[in-house]
Amino acid sequence: MTSPSIRKHTDNAPVVVPSRLDIIQAITGVLLILFLWAHVFLVSSVIISPALMNGIADFFERTYMAQIGGPLVLLLIVYHFLIAARKMPFRASEFMTFWRNARSLRHKDTWLWVVQVVTAIVILVMASIHIYVVLSTLPIxxxxxxxxxxxxxxxxxxxxxxxxxxxxxIGFYRLGVKYGYITRASRHVWQRNEYVLTGIFILIGLLTLVRFMLLTN
Ligand code: HEM
Incomplete structure (x- = not known):
């Protein structure tokens, strides 16, 4: 495992120099963020009209982007998970130490990391099932x-x-902190931005699900 070296920033806050694996994790993370943003908008086209969603799906299938891109997205998720997993506390003893430290530190960003680990495991399982079900019953x-x-x-x-x-x-916010775009001074503003962004995407997703529930054939 490569350990990141630490140097001093101008404001005396330590800056972590990312390892090669950290950079690959960031790049795969950004690609997945872009994919999910596009996914939310593409599927939510059903809210405007089912014909629009069918047209978009047809385009992705005619160009084989769904058939080829779908499995690639799944590979990207697995790869991103495996790189991130090297820092996850999988052993019971590691987890207990981490849990004790997190509780005693009472540090919000440490808790955000706990949420990140739990959601990563759930997504890995559920997204695999979802992608398999959608791609094995084409056309969309x-x-x-x-x-x-x-x-x-x-x-x-x-x-x-x-x-x-x-x-x-949370991934978006943590990337900003790690690579110095979000500073200690702007942390609170960005935490709020992250809540707003997450809320907007959950709302669009929920509206999409309501539309699917109300759609009659
Ligand atoms: C390339 C891979 C993917 C394809 C082709 C795809 C396609 C679809 C389709 C057609 C639906 C409509 C419901 C259905 O038919 O079951 C849907 C819904 C949904 N998908 Fe995906 N999906 C993909 C990957 C993902 C991933 C990686 C995630 C999350 C990590 C995800 C999360 C969701 C969610 C939450 C919904 C419910 C609708 C919404 O809230 O926006 N999908 N997807």
Whole structure:
């Protein structure tokens, strides 16, 4: 495992020099953030009209972007997870030490990391199932998605949606802190921005699910 070296910043706050794996983790994280933002907007096109969603899905299938891009997204998720997993406390003893430290530190960013680890594990499992189900029942149509959501998949999405958006929002914020874009002075503003951003994406996702629930064939 590569350990990051620490040097002093001009304001005397230590700055962590990221390792190569840290940089790969950041790049794969940014790619996944961009994918999920695009995903939310593309699927929410059903709110405007099911025909629009069908048209978009048809474009992605004709160009094989769904058939090739879908498995690539899954690989990216697994790769991103494996790189991040080197820092996760998987052993019971490691977890207990981490838990004790987190409780005694009462540091908000440490707790955000706990949320990041838990949501990562849930997303890994649920996104794999979701991608497999969608890609093994092509073509994607608003009608098929609606019958899936109405036919019992609603609770699944009601868990996956906040997990994915929380992970994304916190990841976005932590990247900003780690690479120095978010400073100690601007931390509070960015934490609020992150809540707002997460809230907006959860709202769009919920409206999409409501539309699927109300869609009649
Ligand atoms: C390339 C891979 C993916 C494809 C092709 C895809 C496609 C779809 C489709 C067609 C739906 C409508 C519901 C359905 O048919 O079951 C949907 C919904 C949803 N997907 Fe995906 N998805 C992909 C990856 C992901 C990933 C990686 C996540 C989260 C980490 C995700 C989260 C969701 C959520 C939360 C919904 C519910 C609707 C919403 O709240 O926006 N999807 N997806």
């Amino acid at each position: 149509t608003a009608e098929q998605s609606a019958s899936r959501v109405q036919g019992g998949w609603l609770p699944f999405f009601l868990i996956l949606l906040p997990m994915a958006e929380l992970h994304l929002g």
